[in-house]
Amino acid sequence: MRQVDEMEKKLKTLEEKLNYSFKDKKNLTIALTHTSYANENKLGIISSNERLEFLGDAILNLIVSQYLYKKYPNYSEGELTKIRAKVVCESSLAYVAREICVGDYLLLGKGEESTGGRERESILADTTEAIIGAVYMDSDFKTTNECLLDKFEKDIVKAVANGDLFSDYKTELQEKYQKQANSKIKYSILKEEGPEHDKIFFMNVFFNEKLLGSGKGRNKKEAEQMAAKQALSLLGDQNE
Incomplete structure (x- = not known):
């Protein structure tokens, strides 16, 4: 009971950082469950965050694409594609994860835990996409769009202004x-x-x-x- 209460408290803290409260907390829990933890505890593929990561990746690309299309009407398809690639990249996603301390909430297998999985760039980036998928499954496109742009809009503007998200x-x-x-x-x-x-x-x-x-x-x-x-x-x- 105590562990459940502590987990609920941790999830509430993360929700505050996301500025979104999940109606079904299971969506957030799955988003934070790495395959190593699911495999180690024999939870099955639907209990890890891989499927939500797949969904979140598509939603993130759509939201950023839509934002760029409306915001920059004079940019060509090639220019928009390059900007999107700089925003929707592993470094950018991992940075967002670190800003809200996603690593503190991850459910990892013992192997990943012992080899620094909580700080691994790829795991943090994948989890960010999974959380995006979880928000979408828990709400709707409009809510997910607002939640995402709150985190990514500054980086999009910087990518457009400087040509490189992390260069300046x-x-x-x-x-x-x-x-x-x-x-x-x-x-x-x-x-x-x-x-x-x-x-x-x-x-x-x-x-x-x-x-x-x-x-x-x-x-x-x-x-x-x-x-x-x-x-x-x-x-x-x-x-x-």
Whole structure:
């Protein structure tokens, strides 16, 4: 009973971060259930998040495509396709998952748990798609559309403005401080985790020894961009 209460409390916290309350909590639980956990506990294929991931991927592509089609009427099919690919990518999906701490709620098998599955880029990205599928199954297209754009619209606009979703966070952060003489932004690796073929880098960004933000990535460059992105987000919150 205690475990059930704790799980319900965790799911409620995640719902608050998603800004969506599930009518059927089972939809969210399945979205968080990795195949390794389902297999280990003999739950069957319908109890893992793979089917919801399949659905969520299609819905995400449709919603982003619809947004781009309406928002940018003068862009060609090729241009729209390139922008969508930059937004609907593993790095972008995993970043959204980290922002709402999806890794804390995952149900993983012991093997995945012991090898850092909660931080693995591919698992986080797949789970984000599964959650999108779960929201759709629990509600409707309109609700899912609103919930998704709340998380992705800023990244879409950045992809259009800069041509690359993750290319300009460092530059944007640098520009905020460049007027201050004798000051410098520095990036520092906090730690590295995982095997050589699947390593995750943890990066901090400092300004005059003050920590501005932190980020993770599959290489140092991506980790720096993610740290800069968090710093910009935190600066925005401070200015509101």
